[in-house]
Amino acid sequence: MTHTTASTTAFAPITRAACIGGGVIGGGWIARFLLAGIDVKVFDPHPDAQRIVGEVLANAERAYGLLTSVPLPPRGRLTFCATLEEAVRDAEWVQESVPERLDLKQRVLGEIDATCPAQALIGSSTSGLLPSELQTTLTHPERLFVAHPYNPVYLLPLVEIVGGRATAPATIARAKAVLDAIGMKGVVIAREIEAFVGDRLLEALWREALWLIKDDICDVETLDDVIRYSFGLRWAQMGLFQTYRIAGGEAGMRHFLAQFGPCLQWPWTKLTDVVDLDDALVEKIGAQSDEQAAGLSIRELERIRDENLVGILQALKTGHGDRGWGAGKLLGDFEARLAAQVAPAPALDITAPLELVETRVSPAWVDYNGHMTEHRYLQVFGDTTDALLRLIGVDIAYVQAGHSYYTVETHLRHLDEGKLGEELRSTCQIIAVDDKRLHVFYRLFAGPERREIATAEQMMLHVDTKAGRASPSPEPVMARLRPIALAHARLEPPAGAGGIPARRKETAAA
């Protein structure tokens, strides 16, 4: 079972969004919305818009397939529209991602405001322009705000929410609640300034980096290595101040500032001057960057980046004793909500083995030869057990109340192999139950052709986790188990079962 944590965040799910502009950022927004089950209408007159959006969406779907095994909601509907008006007409949230020019954005936002529903929210993806200046052409400026995301938008959760002079506080609260509902981290910036917070920090570092390259202190690969082998690893989980708080030791933040403060007066940066990014410097950086990429194409680098981000997010999800930390906790909470929203098996056919888990072979599951590691098969079967237990009412609340099923014995058979990225599906057939035991048989299928690649037979015991001993399953659980066990007793015994002998008291349906 995976973790969950009560959250006090407000959620405001929406079902219809419009995206005006479908470049890399607009495409990222489109993917976020669609994969959260939201219908998206797009307007972008650029001739390549459909292709670019399609590519971003393909990357996003690939990444989500690896990121989570929680069933996502059915993907929203994607519609490309011929006019802006058609795209925004029935939207609850309109996201503007057109090029970074004030006059253009003002005109487009004015058109959006004039044609979208009165209660719709209007977010701008601008990375630097002031929301107060973007509001000037709107009849309803109170609903406009900056919603500044980071690339790749479908994986990085941050959105800086910045209001202008005319933005209503309720708009900010609603915007945050909509973003929270789709698994993003809406962070409210208290006062508007050009470039907000993230790009201010990035700009400061970027200027310094350009000087270091121009002055031949190091090349771009060395500079990147300095980041990713040191503070980059820190910043994936804690930011600047929390990291320095630790560095200050037991005396804490004030002590650290006292020590570090004087360094600010040292002549350590070129901060009083702006580098001239002339042709020679552009060419120098371009050439060094080509060398650093070592022949990897942008597509390959994107895939590597996304897989690494997935791995980092998953690592942070199990951080802090599986409670999750930072972006990983956000992901865990999002998954828990999605799992809770899964309809309680309305269409579950109990006259056949239960279809319980759909997932995909993640890059973290394969070894250097592309083979799926042995224990990952058991991980999928463990997820199957979790799904079965949830189905019979043994959920997180049940476990926290002091009872659970523990596995005492497992018999695994390997028949074939799962390959990187392949779809996996597991089924569960109940062999027998009694008041304490649950004896099941799982099959694992790979690919669209449903190749059987492994089976697991498991004996579980209902336990009182505080007393640390077996205890009878309560009637509400048995009442859910019994009809499934009775229906499965009419099925053929699974081929390959018998690895675990039946126990004395066990019957097909107790």
Add this chain to the structure above:
Amino acid sequence: MTHTTASTTAFAPITRAACIGGGVIGGGWIARFLLAGIDVKVFDPHPDAQRIVGEVLANAERAYGLLTSVPLPPRGRLTFCATLEEAVRDAEWVQESVPERLDLKQRVLGEIDATCPAQALIGSSTSGLLPSELQTTLTHPERLFVAHPYNPVYLLPLVEIVGGRATAPATIARAKAVLDAIGMKGVVIAREIEAFVGDRLLEALWREALWLIKDDICDVETLDDVIRYSFGLRWAQMGLFQTYRIAGGEAGMRHFLAQFGPCLQWPWTKLTDVVDLDDALVEKIGAQSDEQAAGLSIRELERIRDENLVGILQALKTGHGDRGWGAGKLLGDFEARLAAQVAPAPALDITAPLELVETRVSPAWVDYNGHMTEHRYLQVFGDTTDALLRLIGVDIAYVQAGHSYYTVETHLRHLDEGKLGEELRSTCQIIAVDDKRLHVFYRLFAGPERREIATAEQMMLHVDTKAGRASPSPEPVMARLRPIALAHARLEPPAGAGGIPARRKETAAA
């Protein structure tokens, strides 16, 4: 099996180091050296030095226990010395980590130079002083360089290597080779400037961050969230330039610079002015930082940080299709070298079940209730199989040449539970072998009391991986297997075995 990659890096292992100064940074160096099997002599007149070093070392050992299951070399010997001379007398590498004052460092480095062996390397941990200025008091300045690490030194691999005017090129090359041998990433900075590369970048960002707090644009928690939910996740794996190369899309780096360049002229940062870190600002940041910490102590934050870093490093180790990426590739290469250095079982007693794996229950292995997840038991048994296969010559080269053993059947029994942080040990008893089959029984023990918590019986088949079918094990493999199988045939059959029936041709020793 875990991955390995041929590397062209030079390695120069050392066996004796001296650390002058044992604060948080000195302590981190001490831990790095000791855990890499290097004896360390320490001189630090501070009354709390032994306590601080002990605490850093405890953190480091805890982190390494979670980080890797590759057997580390025997820990080096730690000696606290009464004088500097005693500490450096027989050192191959002397690392200076005294407070950041030029006159103090010059004096200490002069003393080191006067008393350590003529061929010893002398590294300074300074985070900003020029090596040329540190060299002035030395008789042999050619062997002095800056070796600037990042906190926590035992987990973050980066060391900036910076030579001064008098530093010999051979010194830089040797320093890099020594660092590479202990799993660190020595990055050579081409030209010395104050604060080198990493701290220049950090300083630039830090100044900007202080302005944002002072001007109430956001509080410290918001600023940290902006970092760790966005570019912090990117920078753990790729740096600034590689990330922007991707952002530039197929047109690449030059295109990106052309787009982004003009922004440098925007009035986006406070770069022309230095914030006054007065009492009011220190107090403001201190109070916000207290609130952000939400009651977590520095020790707790350290543990969370270290566990997250371990998780991120492990995620990057399996990145890029298990080839590893960035700091994760470095870790994988280091582990592969350590594994290769493991003596071929000199003391292996084959008259008893083989002691093959020692590891620890990692935070990523437990669920929210502190229970070790089912598939992690199989992961440890999988590592046991890898260790057994290496022992009989089925190593990475063997597998790459087209043959391997595949598991066809596994029978797991759960007898008790592993708890977070507990030591785990596995043993292997060979039940039977024939020319194609390998039938084994593993036990898993937890804690110093060796509580038996699980067993696994496995049937493996020798396969021709290209042909995709079973094939006889070659004589060199059988020659290693046979004596163990013969010896184990004299042992009692393991209690709990029999979950997998013996096959027709199988015998105790083919």
